[in-house]
Amino acid sequence: MSHNTFGKNLRFTSFGESHGSTIGCVLDGFPPGMKITTDEIKAQLIRRATGQSRHTSQRKEKDDVQIVSGVFEGVTTGHPITLLIENTDARSKDYANIAKQIRPGHADYSYWKKYGIRDYRGGGRSSARETTMRVAAGALARKWLKQHYDINIVAWLAQLGDIKLQSGDLNRVDDSPFFTGELERVPELDAYMDQLRKSGDSVGARIDAKAVNVPAGLGEPVYGKLDAELALAMMSINATKGVEIGAGFEAVSQNGSLHRDEIIDGQFASNHAGGILAGVSTGQDITLSVAFKPTSSLRIPGKSVDIDGNAIEVVTKGRHDPCVGIRATPIVEAMMALVIMDHIMRHKAQTQSNQL
């Protein structure tokens, strides 16, 4: 659970830069015996793909994923599953002008200080392109969770700038590029985004998510708590600035008599806990929220320095994506799936439980 590997019994390692030849991942520890096709993985990749709507970046990637190991005759073997995608729309020449720039709000400064060298092409390793592989690996975890526990995971846009949204009909979040269940508000969102793009500015987003049918008993006190590892997972996604479980920051002003979820007639009467007590799942829905910052790639000039220390102004040319948070929706789902599946495996290892 460090550098480029995530998880414990189910371990996910990603690699590749935005403009390298190939990005990929290794999913290690996955159970043998599950059928999987590249089409099932692509179905998830399309959900996060760029170029799907007029609000996202113009980069066109086919995301033509290949399974190069760990699957034999269409079935997982228990050996490391490797997924590869060739970058086809990575034109390095586009980035020559930023080779020396420190773009405000980007990895440029911190990576340069850390490594003394940086792949400036499209953000290199810091690019959200890396999250493609999370979604790809998440597709396998989601299928397994559905097959074995009927677990469903869904995330949706809960706030876009100042616009707050209800969950609406969560069966329909894939019906618009906004991942909202309030489809009737899509015109409002469209108009907001168009206005934003015209201004050359960007805005943040809040994504809410839940996992349904997660069995009670998942989570490893006290440093592998389910909520703690969900927080790690979410905060590892590009542009994240906050994570809440259940009531989140609202719990600060709640009274205990409200917050504690009483059990009435054998049922939890509320779910302020977000389905997790003391780091362990209760069987209620796992609920969480994630805050994404506005992208720093703007047409509005920003003051900065170059790597030689000269004052510069940075301007992002070409069409840009005024709210990167929206497309994080399937990434949030994928990370939830990977965390929950890993915890099922860890729980089984210790308890030999027949319940799970």
Place this chain on the structure above:
Amino acid sequence: MSHNTFGKNLRFTSFGESHGSTIGCVLDGFPPGMKITTDEIKAQLIRRATGQSRHTSQRKEKDDVQIVSGVFEGVTTGHPITLLIENTDARSKDYANIAKQIRPGHADYSYWKKYGIRDYRGGGRSSARETTMRVAAGALARKWLKQHYDINIVAWLAQLGDIKLQSGDLNRVDDSPFFTGELERVPELDAYMDQLRKSGDSVGARIDAKAVNVPAGLGEPVYGKLDAELALAMMSINATKGVEIGAGFEAVSQNGSLHRDEIIDGQFASNHAGGILAGVSTGQDITLSVAFKPTSSLRIPGKSVDIDGNAIEVVTKGRHDPCVGIRATPIVEAMMALVIMDHIMRHKAQTQSNQL
């Protein structure tokens, strides 16, 4: 970084139950050559101790910490440092009446589902008593960070229920039991707490924290990001429901032209990032916020079940602590220290940097 161990090159393992004979921890990987005394550790333990004010639980623990390994002639040796505290005020008889109760909002339900057995005395392993050892180990990390990098870490009460507080004079947070720099508002806080205690209810808290003088370059993209591991650390503390880095959830409604921290005259002009870009520190202050839920141990009866499934009402007798979040302040500091020190070690391992 799982079950009861936290960290990578600096590894912290805690053990012990609220009402067991002994709690303790092992701090492994700590550098050799640092002087440390039990008094230096106790100075931190006193800050989180119960029974310090009329607002906290009455449990009286001397927290008489012993160093039983890893320190020779007052100096760390590079071998595992073990700290032990005997529980002296653990009267198990007090808890006999709750042996079968599932207290709402506590670990009772989820632990019971997970393990099929639970140490019901004072919450067993789920008790906040475990955090004593985080503060103890944190004392060593804080001393090392101060000695080698002049890093200072301070946390303070930023919100108590609906009462929002400014940072005030952070040099004075230890001057009241509220860990506030706004000492002039202590009477207001006292009155609020007295009222709350009379009502038998509880409330949540928000703790803000910052680390000053953290060098640029700490954090391990993309799954060991500094912010991601801080989120893991904070969310592993009892009663946490949310974590923010820098602007946190405010970033959702911020524009990118505001959020991105421009560099003007060679200086960052703002710090919405909280000192971390793309998971790596920038040299600015590391800033974060943590939400703590209200305790569920109330004099107000709560509906629940017992382990046989019978409907019951749960009432916590005796004096209680109406806001457990306040005392989390030194725990937040300790976890920040452990995370930052671990990251310095990890960074050195990879980069052989002369800068750090």
Place this chain on the structure above:
Amino acid sequence: MSHNTFGKNLRFTSFGESHGSTIGCVLDGFPPGMKITTDEIKAQLIRRATGQSRHTSQRKEKDDVQIVSGVFEGVTTGHPITLLIENTDARSKDYANIAKQIRPGHADYSYWKKYGIRDYRGGGRSSARETTMRVAAGALARKWLKQHYDINIVAWLAQLGDIKLQSGDLNRVDDSPFFTGELERVPELDAYMDQLRKSGDSVGARIDAKAVNVPAGLGEPVYGKLDAELALAMMSINATKGVEIGAGFEAVSQNGSLHRDEIIDGQFASNHAGGILAGVSTGQDITLSVAFKPTSSLRIPGKSVDIDGNAIEVVTKGRHDPCVGIRATPIVEAMMALVIMDHIMRHKAQTQSNQL
């Protein structure tokens, strides 16, 4: 699996120095629900204790182990199990004369180069006293393996200096201080040891071991192979210089037609593999051998230097143990038990197998 922690789903952390106040360990991830008493642990500790025969060191330790966490009302809870033993016969004054000596063949030189500081009292952390905790933790693993899989683990003295021994009656290895099943050869061994002690010199030993009833399927290709982790475990024991699985170095001169274990009438016709093929158990007995070097603590003077670089002669005074390898027998068994139990847990995590 680094510094002072061993294992993955079952994690063992030991701490404490030879002459510190306390040694101990934390066994994390152990399943809930197993009964365990200190007497069961002590029964194993007595087997490795010093002072049991005239051939071992005179240090008298009661090894009065306490269980201070993770066991409630005599049953494991799933939380970290901590075992502590106070050192009662640790007279530091005995060691003052070696504070500056670099004893040949000991940790003195390498620890001093590594840490720049060393606890010279009885070898500090490098002392075989640490192995007490391996045996203590191993007692829990052995009980669990016996209860759940009827697995038996036994080790025995296979070679003492030039004297080679057969396995003999392995039910009787505890009937002499030599851990031999060839009880009729005990007088020969006694005479050899008496002669050796008179000469002031020491000798090495080879310990053989096997685990019976280990299910097929344990081991995690390709870097968590069962044989690879057994090698790690054995080589982590003090004074080890070699490890063999199955035929070991004899396989070098074997032909493939002999070495490969044919299956005749549905049974393996031989076991040159030592019960492990491609890193995964086959269901045959797991067999291994471990080489222990002769102790370097001798009455015969040895040339060395002190920490100031002066040439010195080092002599170990008092009674010494001319073959430290013999007492390693229960340690080998304990480490096998910890490795095998960890692998059962890891296998269950991935395969959800009903077979195991």
Place this chain on the structure above:
Amino acid sequence: MSHNTFGKNLRFTSFGESHGSTIGCVLDGFPPGMKITTDEIKAQLIRRATGQSRHTSQRKEKDDVQIVSGVFEGVTTGHPITLLIENTDARSKDYANIAKQIRPGHADYSYWKKYGIRDYRGGGRSSARETTMRVAAGALARKWLKQHYDINIVAWLAQLGDIKLQSGDLNRVDDSPFFTGELERVPELDAYMDQLRKSGDSVGARIDAKAVNVPAGLGEPVYGKLDAELALAMMSINATKGVEIGAGFEAVSQNGSLHRDEIIDGQFASNHAGGILAGVSTGQDITLSVAFKPTSSLRIPGKSVDIDGNAIEVVTKGRHDPCVGIRATPIVEAMMALVIMDHIMRHKAQTQSNQL
């Protein structure tokens, strides 16, 4: 350090099956700033390639390695370095006849019991083809160790069946396909191998290795000892049955007065320890030996069963490699390099040493 990942601060993950489309590895945590070319990696791959001499298997692989991430403009960036090789000579049809066979001495039985499914084409994941990636990653580690510490690692054939070899001129081990420094004995070895191949049988091998100029202080007591992790590394290589450090099993019959390496005139007078005391390097040469079993793929029929339990005879057709151990030589070197480099990084993390 489990399943398909090896190492701690320097982490190596391999993936891919013998007859999958691609094999590869991810080397994570590697320092930024080192120049590397595919030609430097290929130079090592050629040393282990099949089809180089008449004594090895006929499989012809070009081992045309690509660097697809972690290197920018020819220099390592600090991000995960991914190496890929496409399998070009993987004709699955050749293996159809063994789809149901349990070949004696191979992974067939244990993998099938473990996973309930197996990629039978060329051994799938259990094939020695996986070791290609160890050699590839090892090429980077070797270059770094040479550049920063002038460390040289060399392995050689020390025993072929009953034929024992001296180290000879270790500068010339690459001058014959036998990796021997005793070039004058190559005709003897050739004759032995030809005779063996004619007989349809195989034989084992012992490979010796040493690392020169390794600084003192490497190794992490007590579960990350340098010798313990070298044993893990060696025993993870296909066909290994034994590992020795320094004197190895000879230490069993040595006296302590011989074995302990005295320091005379400020120099170690011998090196029975193999450069490691108490798990930590001393600055002497690190020396070790590895035993490889004879291959089980023989023209001589072997009795076994198929996966339906029917008794069968297994015969390997076509040209075979009568001693697979010989080609393990560069693999042993690569694993030594990866272990030593990881330990340098781990040591730096803890000690901030200026010495290293």
